[in-house]
Amino acid sequence: MVTDIQRIVISGYYGFGNSGDEAVLQSILTSLQEESEQAGIKLEPVVLSADPEWTSRIYGVESVHRMKLQDVISAIRGSEGLISGGGSLLQDVTGWKTIPYYLGIIRLAQGFGKPVFIYSQGIGPVNRPIFHPWIRRIYSRCRYLSVRDQESASLLEHMGLDRAKIEVVPDPVMSFARMNADRAAGSGEPVIGVSVRFWDPDHTDLKGIAEALRQIVSATDARLRFLPFHQPEDIQASQAVIDFLGDGLKGRATLVQGAETPLEMVRQTADCDLLIGMRLHSLIYAASQLVPMVGISYDPKIDHFLRRLGMEPASRTDRPEPGRIAAAALHLLDNSEQWKHQKKEIIENFRTQSRLPAQQIIDYLRNKRVGNR
Incomplete structure (x- = not known):
C-alpha cells in the first residue's frame, strides 16, 4: 500500500534532444518508480530540464527550467533530496562551465540540508586541476556516490575521495528491457x-x-x-x-x-x-x-x-x-x-546491477520514513 508522497529533484543533461541522456533519464525514472512501488512510497520526481514543457509531456513528470534559479531553488527546497546523474556531467572537454553548473546544483541542495545521490555518473576527462578540490569537497558530502566505470572511480580517488565509498555500477540505460524487433534479425539483407x-x-x-x-x-x-x-x-x-x-x-x-x-x-x-x-x-x-x-x-x-x-x-x-x-x-x-x-x-x-542506485535511494527514503514515525 502506498502511503507517502516524496518529491525528489533530478539534475542532468536533459531537454537538449540528446537521445542518450534522455535514455538515462527514462531509465532512472523507471527504476525509481518500480523500486518505490515495492517499498510503498509514492515518488514525485521533479526534473531540471532545458525544455521543461517537452520533458513533462514525454515523461509525465513535473519539470522546471534548469537555468531559472528561483524555480530550481523552490524545487530543491520542497524535495526530499537531489539525484545528480547519470551521463558525463563532470567533464570539461565540452567547456569549462559544465562542471561548475552541476557542482553548483549539488552545493545548492547541500546548503538546504538535502541528501544528494550521485547516480552512475561518468567522471572526466577533467583537464583543469582547479576543479579537483571542488569536486572532492562537494562529492565527499554526498549521501550516495556511484559511477559507471572503474576509470571514473579511479579519477575520483585520485582527487582525494575515499574509494571505499564509491560504488561502480553499469550505465542506467542497461536497465532497459529487451524489445521484440519489428523485423527478425538475421532474416533477409542484414x-x-x-x-x-x-x-x-x-x-x-x-x-x-x-x-x-x-x-x-x-x-x-x-x-x-x-x-x-x-x-x-x-x-x-x-x-x-x-x-x-x-x-x-x-x-x-x-x-x-x-x-x-x-x-x-x-x-x-x-x-x-x-x-x-x-x-x-x-x-x-x-x-x-x-x-x-x-x-x-x-x-x-x-x-x-x-x-x-x-x-x-x-x-x-x-x-x-x-x-x-x-x-x-x-x-x-x-x-x-x-x-x-x-x-x-x-x-x-x-541489467541487474544498473538498478542498484535506485534501490539505494528508495532504501534511504523508506528508512527515513520509518525513522520519522
Whole structure:
C-alpha cells in the first residue's frame, strides 16, 4: 500500500534532444518508480530540464527550467533530496562551465540540508586541476556516490575521495528491457545501425567510416540505418556520411527521423543485426538489446564501456582505420550468435546491477520514513 508522497529533484543533461541522456533519464525514472512501488512510497520526481514543457509531456513528470534559479531553488527546497546523474556531467572537454553548473546544483541542495545521490555518473576527462578540490569537497558530502566505470572511480580517488565509498555500477540505460524487433534479425539483407557525430573538423573520421561502410555493403548487400542520437547535429553528420558513400550506395541507406523518445530509438536499434557507433549510448542501447556492436572511439568513455564487455574499439577518430572497422563488422555478422552467447550473461548482470542506485535511494527514503514515525 502506498502511503507517502516524496518529491525528489533530478539534475542532468536533459531537454537538449540528446537521445542518450534522455535514455538515462527514462531509465532512472523507471527504476525509481518500480523500486518505490515495492517499498510503498509514492515518488514525485521533479526534473531540471532545458525544455521543461517537452520533458513533462514525454515523461509525465513535473519539470522546471534548469537555468531559472528561483524555480530550481523552490524545487530543491520542497524535495526530499537531489539525484545528480547519470551521463558525463563532470567533464570539461565540452567547456569549462559544465562542471561548475552541476557542482553548483549539488552545493545548492547541500546548503538546504538535502541528501544528494550521485547516480552512475561518468567522471572526466577533467583537464583543469582547479576543479579537483571542488569536486572532492562537494562529492565527499554526498549521501550516495556511484559511477559507471572503474576509470571514473579511479579519477575520483585520485582527487582525494575515499574509494571505499564509491560504488561502480553499469550505465542506467542497461536497465532497459529487451524489445521484440519489428523485423527478425538475421532474416533477409542484414541491417546495420550507424551512429555518427561530428568530431574531427576536417571530417576525416566520417570519411573513414563511409569507406568502411562501402566495404561492408559490397561484401554483404547490407542496408544501413543511420540513427541520430543528438538532433539536429547527428542528422547532419549522418547525412554527411551518406553523401560520402557516393551515388551508387546512397540507396542502401536510410536516416531515421522523428524518433522523439528514447524507447523509439531503442526499438530502432533492437531491429538491427549489428550497430557501428561513435555515440556511447548507441553502444549501450545495442548492448541492452543484445545487438552485436563495433565501437569507434572519440573519447575514453567509449573505451571504458567496451572494456567492461571485454571488447576494444575497432578504430579511433584521430586515426581512422576503415579496413579494421569493416573486418570487425563482417566478423560479427558472420558470428552473431556466438557473440550473443558470449556476452549475454555479462549484459544480464549489467541489467541487474544498473538498478542498484535506485534501490539505494528508495532504501534511504523508506528508512527515513520509518525513522520519522
